[in-house]
Amino acid sequence: MAPTAVAVRHVPFEDLGILGPVLADRGYHVRYVDVGVDLVPDAAFGDDDLVVVLGGPIGVGDVDRYPFLTGEIQGVADRLALGLPTLGVCLGAQIIAHALGAEVTSTGRVEIGYAPLTLTEAGQDSVLAALGDTPVLHWHGDQFAIPAGAARLAATPGFPNQAFAHGPSVLGLQFHLEADHNRIERWLIGHAHELAAHRLDPAALRADARRHGERLAERARTVLHTWLDQLAGGSGR
Numbered sequence: 001m002a003p004t005a006v007a008v009r010h011v012p013f014e015d016l017g018i019l020g021p022v023l024a025d026r027g028y029h030v031r032y033v034d035v036g037v038d039l040v041p042d043a044a045f046g047d048d049d050l051v052v053v054l055g056g057p058i059g060v061g062d063v064d065r066y067p068f069l070t071g072e073i074q075g076v077a078d079r080l081a082l083g084l085p086t087l088g089v090c091l092g093a094q095i096i097a098h099a100l101g102a103e104v105t106s107t108g109r110v111e112i113g114y115a116p117l118t119l120t121e122a123g124q125d126s127v128l129a130a131l132g133d134t135p136v137l138h139w140h141g142d143q144f145a146i147p148a149g150a151a152r153l154a155a156t157p158g159f160p161n162q163a164f165a166h167g168p169s170v171l172g173l174q175f176h177l178e179a180d181h182n183r184i185e186r187w188l189i190g191h192a193h194e195l196a197a198h199r200l201d202p203a204a205l206r207a208d209a210r211r212h213g214e215r216l217a218e219r220a221r222t223v224l225h226t227w228l229d230q231l232a233g234g235s236g237r
Contacts, residue, residue, distance in 0.1 A: 010056025013186035053092030093172030100147035123153035181213020
């Protein structure tokens, strides 16, 4: 039977991106759960071989305004308690960090655009090593603390906690490794208000996507394949 993966999606254009074809190449049967739209029953994330919690323009502190987050966070926490493979991107990483007991806070500022990471010593020995100094796509204003027992993998000058690994099966990424540069226009349209509010030029982001996108996609695919190899070589489920 083919392994299954569920992608937990918050807005349509922040999807699996380049990760989708990687999972297909690895034989995964992928389905999406659109939280806030689809009914998410208890233990919805417990039966799949892999869960990828994607990004979105809300935060873990918005539970009162977006009550579905309560069930989503609990579902992720239940999965983590079982040690099941889970990947979080941006909001997804913040949900994982929160579920593991780490603080997630709003910074009052944003980090949006392509910029390289500084890998920690642990990061240089991790699946992120393939990124090197390749600029990655950042798009966030909240930040997470590193959960107890997790390894901090990467930083940028303004946000020291950019990635963490909690054992071999859980990976949290503040940045968007999955974003497909060929579809950056969907991001620029979907986040037009945020870009305007922070006086960020979509033309500059569009140009950087052209400049860095192909190289980043190649490195990102390597990272994702390496992580999936790590899952396959470990205990997995």
